[in-house]
Amino acid sequence: MIPPLASYAVVVPTIGRPCLADCLTALAVSEGPEPSRIVLVDDRPEPGGDELPLGALGPLADRAVVLRSGGRGPAAARNTGIRVVDEPWTVLLDDDVRVSAYWREQLARDLAEASPDTGGVQGVLEVPLPTGRRPTDWERNTAGLRDALWATADMAYRTEALKAVGGFDERFPRAFREDADLALRVIDAGWRIRRGERRTEHPVRPADRWVSVRVQRGNADDALMARLHGPTWWERASAPRGRIRRHAAVTSAGLGALVLAAAGRRRAAALTAAGWLLGTAEFARARIAPGPRTADEILTMILTSAVIPAVATWHRLSGAVRHRGAGCWDGTL
Known part of the structure; x- marks a missing residue:
């Protein structure tokens, strides 16, 4: 009944x-x-x-x-x-x-x-x-x-x-x-x-192939969540923290390699670039391993894994700047 x-x-x-x-x-x-x-x-x-x-x-x-x-x-x-x-x-x-x-x-x-x-x-x-x-x-x-x-x-x-x-x-x-x-x-x-x-x-x-790159825009929303609900909001919402810290480290290595190369410090640039490559390879492997491992999926994971760390880090930083003064939502219905 x-x-x-x-x-x-x-x-x-x-x-x-x-x-x-x-x-x-x-x-x-x-x-x-x-x-x-x-x-x-x-x-x-x-x-x-x-x-x-x-x-x-x-x-x-x-x-x-x-x-x-x-x-x-x-x-x-x-x-x-x-x-x-x-x-x-x-x-x-x-x-x-x-x-x-x-x-x-x-x-x-x-x-x-x-x-x-x-x-x-x-x-x-x-x-x-x-x-x-x-x-x-x-x-x-x-x-x-x-x-x-x-x-x-x-x-x-x-x-x-x-x-x-x-x-x-x-x-x-x-x-x-x-x-x-x-x-x-x-x-x-x-x-x-x-x-x-x-x-x-x-x-x-x-x-399409690049959807996983586009969804990285959500990192800006994570910055807003941290501003509104504090650093423990992840636990309260049982939300996975993701890889933003690793993404930031990999992105820093990539940028560092470019800066060192431009400064003529080839050995240091090569070592830093190796760090970027290892970080990118680890990320790609983590995404490829549980999947179907078809040629198209592997190619998609390799291409997007090279781009996602920088895109995710950019959106997180831009979100932190954009929402640095955000207060409680005061909308009315």
Whole structure:
């Protein structure tokens, strides 16, 4: 028997990717109590693009509302949606997930079992990986969502809790760390967050060879997290610290080799360049070993491993400078 459930709204930010139709179809055909409303937030920078596939919602289409957030990123887009929600619960979904066939029923149980001091209930994310071969570096990266805390790919919050903390911090411009920042502020405000039972599939999206280089922009967001929550935020969020210290050391070796060579100190430059090469080789090996070890994957790991340390270090330093005076988020919903 499905327990009684206070009404809920679903908020989905999107940039109009084709996967949105699959997300909405899965939500529409799932068994269980229907959402009171579905808020789609179109975050494309300019209006006039393809219409969002509201028809994929079937009988739920009349409950949908479309808002625009002007291309300001997923945090601002979610805030745009949350502002129009007056239901007790706000359920956040990403546009590239597919809820399970009984997700709405499982959601009802998750929320009905929430204690009065529970401000959020996290869904269980499943990342399908290929069978018959080891996953690629990008596939392993996406699979990390299985164990991540508070991922907004499927996260339900009491609307009261969201509005009490001012929603998402819009200084996080991409889908990275904005979820952890929000959750830590909700917890600091006295709420609990627990993991529920509902299940949602998060497929691995297609990506090109250089995707692992582009995601290094998130190092700037790590700098903002450290500024807002202190150096122990990693432990509080159970987030992996990554390799930023090693990346900084490898980058320093590379820069040092160039400076020494320019100064005519060939022996010192060669020794320092050897340090850069060894550090880069170790990084590439660590990424190649657990993967499928195809020729294309090995080439991708070698090329990107040579670039990532410098890119990651740059973004971390630029983020530290950019956010050096950042204070608590004072946005309102």
